[in-house]
Amino acid sequence: MSEKTITLGLVDDHNLFREGIKSLLDKILEVQLVLEAVNGKDMFTKLKNDVPDMILLDLEMEEMNGVDATLKLQAEYPEVKILILTMHKEERMISYLMEIGANGYLLKDTTGEELEEAIKTVVRKGFYFNEFVSQALLKGLKNKSGKPLKIGKDYHLTAREFEVLELIAQECTTAEIAEKLFLSVRTIEGHRKNLISKLGVKNTAGLLIKAIKEKLIVI
Numbered sequence: 001m002s003e004k005t006i007t008l009g010l011v012d013d014h015n016l017f018r019e020g021i022k023s024l025l026d027k028i029l030e031v032q033l034v035l036e037a038v039n040g041k042d043m044f045t046k047l048k049n050d051v052p053d054m055i056l057l058d059l060e061m062e063e064m065n066g067v068d069a070t071l072k073l074q075a076e077y078p079e080v081k082i083l084i085l086t087m088h089k090e091e092r093m094i095s096y097l098m099e100i101g102a103n104g105y106l107l108k109d110t111t112g113e114e115l116e117e118a119i120k121t122v123v124r125k126g127f128y129f130n131e132f133v134s135q136a137l138l139k140g141l142k143n144k145s146g147k148p149l150k151i152g153k154d155y156h157l158t159a160r161e162f163e164v165l166e167l168i169a170q171e172c173t174t175a176e177i178a179e180k181l182f183l184s185v186r187t188i189e190g191h192r193k194n195l196i197s198k199l200g201v202k203n204t205a206g207l208l209i210k211a212i213k214e215k216l217i218v219i
Contacts (some may be wrong), residue, residue: 024115
């Protein structure tokens with residue numbers, strides 16, 4: 001794990017929940033809370049002064065909810081990672097949030113240990129899917145008829161890009177992929193950016209969802 005401090009923003013309209021999360025974050029040496037907001041509108045006001053590495057974001061809030069905030073974050077601060085913290089368990093909601101730019105999705109009854117793991121994994125790999133979210137995504141991506149999904153168009157992926165995509169799906173980091181393929185980290189980052197561009201998604205989490213949906217990879 002990198003020694004670099006991970007800066008965080010916490011956005012939730014329940015004071016008691018925020019205090020609980022803050023107490024958990026205080027126990028993680030590698031993270032620092034630099035922004036606290038009660039809704040999306042409040043968050044964007046404060047982002048003008050301090051932009052963290054990651055936002056822990058609730059969904060149900062007045063004055064800009066989590067869905068709208070995710071869309072606006074992707075448009076204005078695409079470098080900021082987004083980890084959703086919510087009570088919503090709907091499969092379609094999970095899939096949608098990941099497709100529009102969220103990097104991870106946790107239920108509010110998660111443990112402090114999983115919260116720490118999710119934060120660090122998103123920083124390392126660009127996404128975090130626990131077992132619940134993985135199952136929800138797979139269910140949500142199946143069509144109602146049960147027939148295989150068809151590739152909607154030719155994405156013109158190269159053989160090397162397919163290799164990189166498969167290794168990303170195996171949760172390999174950029175450095176691990178570079179080592180396996182005997183390439184530089186910079187080259188792998190280039191392939192990752194090309195994949196994101198060709199599939200028309202926002203980040204690595206969205207890339208995996210789109211690749212599964214379009215049957216480019218099979219989980």
